[in-house]
Amino acid sequence: MKNILIIGATGQIGSELTMKLRKEYTQGDVVAGYIKGAEPKGELLESGPSEEVDITNTFQIVQAVEKYNIDTIYNLAALLSAVAETKPQLAWHIGVGGLYNVLEIAREKKCAVFTPSSIGSFGPSTPHLNTPQDTVQRPTTMYGVTKVTGELLSDYYAKRFGVDTRSVRFPGIISYVAPPGGGTTDYAVDIYYSAVKGEKFYCPIKAGTFMDMMYMPDALRASIEIMEADPSKLVHRNSFNISAMSFDPEMIYSIIKKFVPEFEMEYKVDPLRQAIADSWPDSLDDSCAREEWGWKAKYDLDFMTKDMLAHLKVKLANEIETPAI
Numbered sequence: 001m002k003n004i005l006i007i008g009a010t011g012q013i014g015s016e017l018t019m020k021l022r023k024e025y026t027q028g029d030v031v032a033g034y035i036k037g038a039e040p041k042g043e044l045l046e047s048g049p050s051e052e053v054d055i056t057n058t059f060q061i062v063q064a065v066e067k068y069n070i071d072t073i074y075n076l077a078a079l080l081s082a083v084a085e086t087k088p089q090l091a092w093h094i095g096v097g098g099l100y101n102v103l104e105i106a107r108e109k110k111c112a113v114f115t116p117s118s119i120g121s122f123g124p125s126t127p128h129l130n131t132p133q134d135t136v137q138r139p140t141t142m143y144g145v146t147k148v149t150g151e152l153l154s155d156y157y158a159k160r161f162g163v164d165t166r167s168v169r170f171p172g173i174i175s176y177v178a179p180p181g182g183g184t185t186d187y188a189v190d191i192y193y194s195a196v197k198g199e200k201f202y203c204p205i206k207a208g209t210f211m212d213m214m215y216m217p218d219a220l221r222a223s224i225e226i227m228e229a230d231p232s233k234l235v236h237r238n239s240f241n242i243s244a245m246s247f248d249p250e251m252i253y254s255i256i257k258k259f260v261p262e263f264e265m266e267y268k269v270d271p272l273r274q275a276i277a278d279s280w281p282d283s284l285d286d287s288c289a290r291e292e293w294g295w296k297a298k299y300d301l302d303f304m305t306k307d308m309l310a311h312l313k314v315k316l317a318n319e320i321e322t323p324a325i
């Protein structure tokens with residue numbers, strides 16, 4: 001039986017991962033951990049237990065782990081890349097201090113831990129095309145520094161204390177349920193909202209800037225499959241390159257235009273986000289994930305675009321009909 005705690009359960013990935021875990025692990029408790037001001041609502045609140053769990057508060061983590069006899073922790077708490085550059089101290093406090101809290105508790109209580117890393121764990125000196133699994137990791141952002149530290153710390157806890165830590169390096173995640181919060185890849189989500197709202201999109205990233213991206217259903221499946229993988233087959237642990245698609249703003253714009261011909265985009269480059277994007281790989285080689293635990297992405301840009309537009313049309317229409325009070 002699995003009893004799972006998700007820290008950051010109301011964020012972009014957490015809100016969907018919690019629901020999927022509740023559907024897949026019906027025998028145990030899947031606890032939505034949230035911070036004050038980001039309480040779960042609706043289906044997320046009603047479909048299972050939730051607890052206030054601030055990753056910087058060891059007491060709250062221990063309490064939840066003990067109360068529900070937790071054996072697996074999904075640690076999704078982080079400040080994304082662009083916002084982390086504006087608050088580097090807080091990004092470290094959450095990304096590294098928070099992870100340390102989780103790992104210490106996992107060591108004592110014998111929990112498995114999933115903590116995502118990112119394409120942001122690479123930097124300008126990393127090979128940018130088909131970036132290998134094992135390569136130079138010298139990021140120039142605080143987000144990247146926390147992710148590389150997290151990878152190393154998680155591997156250390158696995159080797160030194162036998163904590164079952166596992167992880168994937170997420171590309172930009174594209175989804176329609178909850179918005180991402182302050183990442184460099186967010187433009188590839190925002191562009192769909194503008195297209196559906198009938199607004200012109202001002203793109204903060206230059207044409208020709210390629211980054212790896214992934215549709216949420218693939219990201220959720222990766223998060224579960226890596227934790228279910230046969231440990232004897234894992235040569236790597238923290239963290240696996242995974243990839244699904246790589247595109248630049250021109251490519252996503254032209255594919256959206258196939259479905260929304262009147263859609264317009266203009267470039268209004270954000271120097272901070274552009275500098276971050278330039279330091280990251282264009283595309284990752286995910287062959288180790290394929291070999292060691294059978295990873296394979298299902299969704300491409302074409303499918304994702306159709307699906308995003310269809311879901312956002314319904315979501316935004318509903319929001320107009322039932323405005324938030």
Ligand code: SER
Nearest residue numbers: 080081118183184185
């Ligand atoms: N989506 C993240 C960001 O842009 C990258 O992992 O910060």
